Amino acid sequence: MMISVLQLSDRRCEMKNLKEKTDSELVMLSLKDPDHFGQLVDRYEKKLSRYAWRISGLDAESLEDILQETFIKTYLNLNDYNNDFSFSSWIYKITHNETVSYLRKNKKLITVPLETEDEKQSSLIEVLKNEIDVEAETRQRDIVSRIQKAMDMLPDKYREVLVLRYSEDMDYREISDILKMPMGTVATTINRAKEKFKEVAKKMHLNTQNDG
């Protein structure tokens, strides 16, 4: 009895230690023992699922397929990871590629979900809301609905940078590494995406007023 309590205690300590380890340290440990890879899955599963959902709008089942493939690929390619990049950028890049590849294979239409209870999701809405002149807007749901429609109408490349920048809170370097584009191009694309978004959102706002 005493031994099993000690073992449980050791196990808890080990788990606590693992949680404190950096991504790079976990990569090194996973190369020695696959069980440690589970910690990386724990750490990124939610984030990546949310990211894949935002850029694809796919259902839970498809997202699970994508994530499973992403994590397996990540595991198989662990030796290709180096510290010049953040692990986060690296695994986001793999997720991005897997999502795009899944959409191509299945030829699914992308609809971008924006309505969510997630805090970060609402921060995207806030940021984008500030970018357009929505002072006249009074009802949050209308704004959300209009932003969702506006995002749906954006080309993929614009939607992707907006999601990474404002939903995933990535900096330009990370976006550059995930989407494989120079930082200057990232900045330009974000500016264009915001302009395009404003344009689309304003048009939709006018239409709504006309309709109303």
Next chain:
Amino acid sequence: MDKLKAKIMEKIRKEDMTPRPRWHFALRHILLGTAILSTILIGSLAVAIVIRQLTLTDWELIRHLTGSHIKSAFAVMPYIWILFIGITLLAADRLLFYTKKGHRVKPSVIALATVALSLTLGTLAYGIGADEPVENTLRTHLLPYKQWEVRRQAALVKEDRGLIAGEIQAVTPQKEITIRDFRGREWKVDLSHSDFSPEIGMQIGMIGRVQDKEHFEYENIRQLKRDFSRRRTRQSRFHFNFR
């Protein structure tokens, strides 16, 4: 959420998956690097060939045909090679994109660097004559290339406009030469009043006029530059007919 983690971990264990070995990625990077380097080197050889073809071009004769410097340039540009350089630069640019950090460099910087590198290496390759064996091999083994070159040379034969160019076939003791122009027609030319020293096999260009079906009277004559011009002295200036 734990369900997915369990599924992944089970798959890894069940299928006994192990991360691909480090050498696998090292080899891939080496192959990619080699491909980039090879593309740049091939592009450099093409640059060397362009330099050579432009240096070998007899601009005086071309100008006689076209009447302007710009038209002359357009008339003799080795377009195939320029296109080839463009393709290699594009390929190098694309391959660099697939390297780990290639995307971090501005495309304009990559383009400028590859162009500068190709020009520098190309000039060096031209300097050491590395382009000659390449072109000779192409001439021997690639019929369309040979035909393209013949067409370029044939552009120098416009007897109706007083210009013929070709290779000397025979020289008489009286200094009458037989020349086969680059379109395959033979002409007899009297060089007895010229200080020009003709040799069989020498390629020459002449400005003058057609006398009859077989004879051409030259006003000035010039040896065309050839591949071996780097090693041999040529009679490069015009020799005028003062008769």
